[in-house]
Amino acid sequence: MSIAAHDGRLxxxxxxxxxxxxxxxxxxxxxxxxTAAGGTT
Incomplete structure (x- = not known):
């Protein structure tokens, strides 16, 4: 990710x-x- 992204300038x-x-x-x-709720993997 670019530095600009961190400054909010995408x-x-x-x-x-x-x-x-x-x-x-x-x-x-x-x-x-x-998957966790179903107990299957």
Whole structure:
């Protein structure tokens, strides 16, 4: 990640990338939670 990102000056491409990564993390966390709740691996 660029230094500019830490200063809140994200380029449009970085905003899209971070949004995609954030959505992926949320989805992965949901899968982990569902897996743990189901007791399957």
């Amino acid at each position: 380029a449009p491409g970085e905003k899209i990338l971070l949004s995609a990564v954030g959505a992926g993390m949320v989805e992965a966390a949901a899968v982990v939670d569902w």
